[in-house]
Amino acid sequence: xxxxxxxxxxxxxxxxxxxxxxxxxxxxxxxxxxxxxxxxxxxxxxxxxxxxxxxxxxxxxxxxxxxxxxxxxxxxxxxxxxx
Numbered sequence: 001x002x003x004x005x006x007x008x009x010x011x012x013x014x015x016x017x018x019x020x021x022x023x024x025x026x027x028x029x030x031x032x033x034x035x036x037x038x039x040x041x042x043x044x045x046x047x048x049x050x051x052x053x054x055x056x057x058x059x060x061x062x063x064x065x066x067x068x069x070x071x072x073x074x075x076x077x078x079x080x081x082x083x
Contacts, residue, residue, distance in 0.1 A: 013042025021049035043078030
């Protein structure tokens with residue numbers, strides 16, 4: 001049990017709100033996910049915010065969602081879509 005506190009599974013790690021509020025780029029999204037994973041974050045909430053320059057729910061938005069989910073899945077991270 002002590003070990004599970006030292007190295008909890010991703011479902012028990014922090015999952016911050018990740019505000020998407022600029023022009024989205026799939027490569028940058030992947031870079032940030034990998035950075036979060038490297039820092040021990042277990043997942044994230046994707047949340048479109050004011051300032052978003054990519055059309056909300058448009059083709060590029062959906063490509064970015066797909067990329068985020070694919071990369072997170074490869075890393076065993078949890079993804080939550082919040083709106």
